Amino acid sequence: MNPSHDFGVWVAALLTLFVFSFLYKDNPLYKFAEHLFVGVSAGYYIVLNYWTVIDSNLIGPLRVAFGGAAGGPLHVQQGDYRALLLIPGLLGLLLFTRLFPRIDWISRWPLAVIIGVYAGLKTTGFAQGDLVAQVQASLQSFGLVELAHAFKASELAHTSSATWQAIGHSCDVVLFTAGLLTSLLYFYYSREHKGALGVSSRLGIWFLMVSFGAAYGYTVMSRISLLIGRFQFLIEDWLRIR
Amino acid sequence: MKREIPLFLTAVIGLFMIVSFFVPHQWVSVPADFLQQCAVIVVAFGYVLGGANVLRVSLEGISRRERDWPYKLVLVLSLLFTVIVGLFVDKQRWQDPGTISLWLYDNVYSSMQATMFALLAFYIASAAFRAFRVRSTEAALLAIAALIVMLGRVPIGDAAMTAIFHHAWIPHALRELKMSPIEEWIMNVPQSAAKRAVLIGAAMGVMATGLRVILGIERSYLGGGD
Amino acid sequence: MNLAFLEKLDRRWLFLVLGILVLGPLLHPIGLPVFPSEPVRQFHDAIAHVPDGSRILMPCDYDPGSRPELVPMNKTALRQLFRKHCRVVILNLWPGGSLLTDQTLESVAQEFRASGHPLVYGVDYVDLGYKSGNEAVMVLMGQGIAATFPRDMRGNVTADLPLMREISNYSSFPLLVNISAGTPGTKEWVQQVNSRFHLPMVSGCTAVSAPEYYPYLQAGQLRGLLGGMAGAAEYEKLCGEKGSATQGMDGQSLAHVFIAVCIVLGNVIQWSKRTGARS
Numbered sequence: 001m002n003p004s005h006d007f008g009v010w011v012a013a014l015l016t017l018f019v020f021s022f023l024y025k026d027n028p029l030y031k032f033a034e035h036l037f038v039g040v041s042a043g044y045y046i047v048l049n050y051w052t053v054i055d056s057n058l059i060g061p062l063r064v065a066f067g068g069a070a071g072g073p074l075h076v077q078q079g080d081y082r083a084l085l086l087i088p089g090l091l092g093l094l095l096f097t098r099l100f101p102r103i104d105w106i107s108r109w110p111l112a113v114i115i116g117v118y119a120g121l122k123t124t125g126f127a128q129g130d131l132v133a134q135v136q137a138s139l140q141s142f143g144l145v146e147l148a149h150a151f152k153a154s155e156l157a158h159t160s161s162a163t164w165q166a167i168g169h170s171c172d173v174v175l176f177t178a179g180l181l182t183s184l185l186y187f188y189y190s191r192e193h194k195g196a197l198g199v200s201s202r203l204g205i206w207f208l209m210v211s212f213g214a215a216y217g218y219t220v221m222s223r224i225s226l227l228i229g230r231f232q233f234l235i236e237d238w239l240r241i242r
Numbered sequence: 243m244k245r246e247i248p249l250f251l252t253a254v255i256g257l258f259m260i261v262s263f264f265v266p267h268q269w270v271s272v273p274a275d276f277l278q279q280c281a282v283i284v285v286a287f288g289y290v291l292g293g294a295n296v297l298r299v300s301l302e303g304i305s306r307r308e309r310d311w312p313y314k315l316v317l318v319l320s321l322l323f324t325v326i327v328g329l330f331v332d333k334q335r336w337q338d339p340g341t342i343s344l345w346l347y348d349n350v351y352s353s354m355q356a357t358m359f360a361l362l363a364f365y366i367a368s369a370a371f372r373a374f375r376v377r378s379t380e381a382a383l384l385a386i387a388a389l390i391v392m393l394g395r396v397p398i399g400d401a402a403m404t405a406i407f408h409h410a411w412i413p414h415a416l417r418e419l420k421m422s423p424i425e426e427w428i429m430n431v432p433q434s435a436a437k438r439a440v441l442i443g444a445a446m447g448v449m450a451t452g453l454r455v456i457l458g459i460e461r462s463y464l465g466g467g468d
Numbered sequence: 469m470n471l472a473f474l475e476k477l478d479r480r481w482l483f484l485v486l487g488i489l490v491l492g493p494l495l496h497p498i499g500l501p502v503f504p505s506e507p508v509r510q511f512h513d514a515i516a517h518v519p520d521g522s523r524i525l526m527p528c529d530y531d532p533g534s535r536p537e538l539v540p541m542n543k544t545a546l547r548q549l550f551r552k553h554c555r556v557v558i559l560n561l562w563p564g565g566s567l568l569t570d571q572t573l574e575s576v577a578q579e580f581r582a583s584g585h586p587l588v589y590g591v592d593y594v595d596l597g598y599k600s601g602n603e604a605v606m607v608l609m610g611q612g613i614a615a616t617f618p619r620d621m622r623g624n625v626t627a628d629l630p631l632m633r634e635i636s637n638y639s640s641f642p643l644l645v646n647i648s649a650g651t652p653g654t655k656e657w658v659q660q661v662n663s664r665f666h667l668p669m670v671s672g673c674t675a676v677s678a679p680e681y682y683p684y685l686q687a688g689q690l691r692g693l694l695g696g697m698a699g700a701a702e703y704e705k706l707c708g709e710k711g712s713a714t715q716g717m718d719g720q721s722l723a724h725v726f727i728a729v730c731i732v733l734g735n736v737i738q739w740s741k742r743t744g745a746r747s
Contacts, residue, residue, distance in 0.1 A: 008345055008348060008349040009349070011349045011350065012348070012349040012350070012352075012353035013353075015349075015350065015353055015354050015357070016353050016354070016356075016357045019354055019357040019358060019361065020357065020361070022361065023361065023364055023480065023483050024480065031310065031313050032313065032316060033354060034313075035313040035314065035316045035317040035320075036316055036317070036320050036350065036354070037350070037351070037354040037355065037358070038296065038317050038321075039296075039316065039317035039318065039319070039320030039321040039324070040320050040321070040324050040346055040350050040351050040354075041351060041355070041564070042292070042293040042296045042297070042317075042321050042324075043293065043320065043321040043322070043323070043324025043325045043328065044324055044328070044343075044346070044347065044351055044563075044564070045289045045290075045292065045293055045563050045564075046289065046290050046293040046294075046324075046325050046328075047324065047325060047328030047329060047336060047343065048289075048328075048563055048566070048598060049286040049287075049289040049290055049563070049600055050286075050290065050328075050329060051328075051334060051336060052286075052566070052597055052598045052599060052600075053282060053283060053285075053286035053599060053600050053601075054283065054286050054287065054290070055334070056617075056618050056619045057279070057282060057283055057286075057599075057618060058283050060618060060619070061618065077272075078268065078271070078272050078275060078611060078612070078615075079275065079611060079612045079614075079615030080615070081276055081279060084276065085279075085283075087280060088279065088280035088283035088284055089283070091280065091283075091284050091287075092283055092284050092286070092287030093287070095284065095287050095288060095291050096287075096291055096294070098291060098295075099291075099294065099295070099298060105244040105467065108244070108245075108247075108248040108464055108465070109247060109248055109251065110284045110287075111248065111463060111464075112247075112248035112249070112251035112252045112255075113251060113255060113277070113280055113281065113284060114281055114284055114285060114288075115252050115256075115455060115463050116251060116252040116253070116254070116255025116256040116258075116259065116277075116456070117255055117256075117259055117277050117278060117280070117281040117604055118281070118602075118603065118604070119252065119256040119259070119452040119455045119456050120255065120256045120257070120258065120259020120260045120262075120263075120452070120456070121259055121278075121603045121604065121607060121660065122448055122452050122603070123256075123260060123448070123449050123452035123453065123456075124259070124260055124263040124664075125603060125656070125659035125660050125663070125664075126444075126445040126448040126449055126452075126659060127445065127449055128263075128659070128663040128664065129658050129659030129660070129662065129663035129664075129689070130441050130442065130444070130445035130659065131442060131445040131446065131449070133663060133687050133689055134438050134441050134442050134445070134683055134687060135442065136687070137438075137683070137686060137687030137688065138438065172427075172430070172431050175431055175432070175435070176431050176432075176434065176435045177435075178435075179431070179432050179435030179436055179439075180435045180436075180438050180439050183435060183436045183438075183439030183440070184439045184442065184443065186439075187439070187443045204436075204439070205380055206379070206380065206383055207432050207435055207436040207439075208436045208439075208440075209380045209381075209383040209384040209387070210383055210384070210387040210428065210432040210433060210436065211387075211432065211433045211435075211436035211437055211440075211679070212384050212387075213383065213384040213385065213386065213387025213388035213389075213391065214387050214388070214391045214428055214429060214433040214679050215433075215676075215679045215680075216384070216387075216388040216391075216392075217387070217388045217389075217390075217391030217392040217395065218391065218395070218675040218676055218678055218679050218695065218696065219366070219675070219676045220366055220370075220388075220392055220723075220724065220727050221392070221395060221396070221675040221676075221695075221696050221697065221698060221720065221724070222534075222537065222674050222675035222676040222696055223359075223360075223362045223363040223366050223676075224363050224490065224719070224720055224723040224724065224727075225536045225537045225675065225696055225697035225716065225720065226356065226359045226360040226362070226363060226533070226534070226536055226537070227360045227363035227364075227486075227487075227490055227723075228490055228494070228536055228697070228716040228719050228720060229356060229360065229535055229536025229537075229712075229716075230356055230357050230360040230536075231490055231491050231494055231719075232494060232536065232712060232715070232716065233353070233356075235491075235494055235495065241495065242494075242495070263664070271611065275608060275611045278601070278604040278605075278607055278608045279604075279608060281601055281604040282599060282600060282601035282604050282605055282608065282616075285600045285601045285602075285604075286600045286601075288600075289563065289600060334623050335623065337566070337567055337570070337597075337621060337622075338622070344567065347567050348567075351532070351564065352532040352535075352567075352568065353532075355531065355532045355533050355564065356532045356533060356535055356536075358533070359533040359534070363486065363490075363723070364482075364483045364486060364487075366727065367482050367483070367486045367723075367726065367727055367730055368479040368482050368483070370727045370730040370731045370734065371477075371479075371482055371730040371731075371733065371734045372479070372734060373734075374730075374731045374734055374735070375734070375735060375738060376735050385731060385735075388731070389728050389731065389732075392724045392727060392728055393724060393725070393728060395675075395695075395698050395724075396500075396698055396717065396720050396721040396724050397500035397501055397502055397503075397717055397718075397721055398500055398721035398722070398724065398725060399721075400503065401500055401501070422503065422505065426505060426506065429679065429682055430682065430686070433679060433682060434682040434683050434686055437679060437680060437682060437683050438683040438686075441680075441683055
């Protein structure tokens with residue numbers, strides 16, 4: 001073992017242990033680390049957004065626009081909005097009226113701009129990227145033609161591996177389509193789930209449950225990976241055991 | 243004025259953004275581009291507002307000497323320190339090697355955020371033991387899928403199957419049985435079928451909500467009051 | 469056998485066992501073999517089929533919260549790209565991640581420089597840094613990348629960088645390699661960029677979001693998918709590396725077995741309790 005001589009690594013390691021101490025029970029060390037984390041995060045987000053967006057995309061271009069750039073501040077073209085950038089600047093400042101209850105209704109204006117832009121983007125994004133593309137991809141062949149060819153190529157008595165593959169593929173496609181349709185039917189709430197709809201929606205639940213189980217398995221994997229990462233930091237960067 | 247103008251703005255901008263998806267002409271694309279630029283800038287102000295709000299709430303807590311107020315003091319001091327250093331000491335070069343801002347990021351922010359998420363691993367183990375109960379067919383399906391995926395996705399799944407089934411007295415077909423192909427089949431067939439149904443359903447839900455917001459039917463984002 | 473006593477087991481014992489099972493293999497590796505799965509192979513092949521010297525857009529949408537899962541695959545992807553002399557443009561839409569992704573990029577570039585491949589910032593790779601706005605940034609980049617990111621991560625004027633002079637918008641790239649920890653991430657890039665600008669893409673993501681992306685993979689919207697640390701380890705194997713993801717696989721395996729045992733044992737206790745109550 002050859003512990004790090006870097007003061008920063010020691011701070012990071014101690015803070016890591018402070019946070020892990022919560023596993024035993026809530027304690028002042030954890031609370032200290034928790035509040036320090038929130039403070040530094042909030043401060044970091046302010047600094048980050050100021051320099052990378054407000055300074056870079058607003059103040060910088062405005063300075064250029066009013067600093068004698070060719071064409072003047074009103075020479076607007078795609079990607080170069082010059083004086084028009086005063087509008088988002090003003091909207092951004094109006095957002096801060098939220099901190100003053102008597103005039104906080106003004107903050108709804110910049111909020112309306114954000115909501116409008118994202119409502120439009122999300123609506124078209126989900127329509128094109130998810131709905132259309134996924135429905136299109138679901139219209140898949142059951143592979144019956146390929147299956148017939150495979151059967152023709154190898155006699156039924158001596159079924160080849162290619163035939164078994166074709167059978168397997170067809171079964172998968174049929175099962176997939178059944179799973180998709182019955183899962184969709186489960187989300188159809190305009191009629192009571194009785195009779196044929198009841199049976200198919202129950203089958204849909206089964207598919208959904210398998211999907212939730214798979215998602216659980218992957219979630220476990222994700223969380224364990226994060227723990228491994230912290231232990232790797234403590235072993236390799238702090239204690240330098242390996 | 244207090245509600246009508248925001249509703250009007252949302253409707254006009256929202257519809258314009260939808261139109262811009264279908265009409266690439268510059269009369270549409272340039273204003274749409276400007277609106278997106280506006281959104282990027284206003285969202286950044288939103289982050290700053292969020293930080294300011296944390297500061298306000300914490301300062302109120304300290305002035306009222308609420309429970310755990312000394313910790314709130316830690317929060318306020320660390321927030322102010324990070325902001326002052328980032329804006330006035332390190333300035334534009336705040337992300338460069340050797341700056342205090344980078345030191346804070348590497349050793350405080352980064353390490354604690356990673357550890358906060360790592361804590362969840364322990365609680366997922368505890369929840370698996372105490373709360374994962376198989377009491378119905380549906381729960382059994384969920385548990386079986388979870389176990390197969392959990393073990394099939396990591397090397398030990400296949401290694402265990404080999405150790406169990408690789409004996410001379412076991413039929414040849416079974417000896418070749420592995421966990422990972424079963425896991426891949428679950429992910430590709432039943433899992434994907436259900437996930438696709440969820441994706442399609444969610445897409446329709448988002449589209450409907452988007453249109454409700456644009457048309458002014460959904461107004462919860464305006465908050466309470468007149 | 470009466471297992472009722474286990475029901476009252478202090479959860480801290482479970483924490484301790486899990487901690488030991490994860491820590492143990494890091495100190496004394498078992499070396500369980502890793503076999504690449506099909507989505508990982510597809511990810512590898514999608515990059516392999518890109519012409520040498522291509523410009524690649526690599527949005528790295530993550531922060532330190534998912535570092536152990538995503539940094540290893542990010543490094544391996546960068547190495548595979550740099551070996552093909554591809555020129556990489558990275559950016560980050562997660563507020564907490566731009567410094568981490570910059571360090572990741574720089575460490576790989578440093579490795580190449582140390583081994584005699586002089587990668588130059590601005591010529592072979594560029595880091596555009598962070599920008600708030602999620603989908604709005606993605607669509608804006610379709611009109612012009614330099615206008616969306618006037619300055620890069622290091623404060624340079626983006627349009628002045630040699631690599632960026634060759635790049636206008638998404639049409640300048642044959643492939644988008646997204647490393648994603650959630651929202652904004654792969655889902656948004658598929659919806660706003662793959663669907664709208666028809667830019668082919670592959671994704672490396674956290675395990676928790678991987679199941680959601682399988683339908684995209686099947687629909688061809690994604691050309692390949694790496695899911696979590698296991699995906700990263702399999703990708704390392706395909707690229708002939710033995711990085712931190714591969715090292716973590718032993719602990720990952722034992723922890724999964726432990727969680728599986730917890731699920732089974734928890735239910736056995738309940739069944740035995742119910743059976744005992746009935747009899």
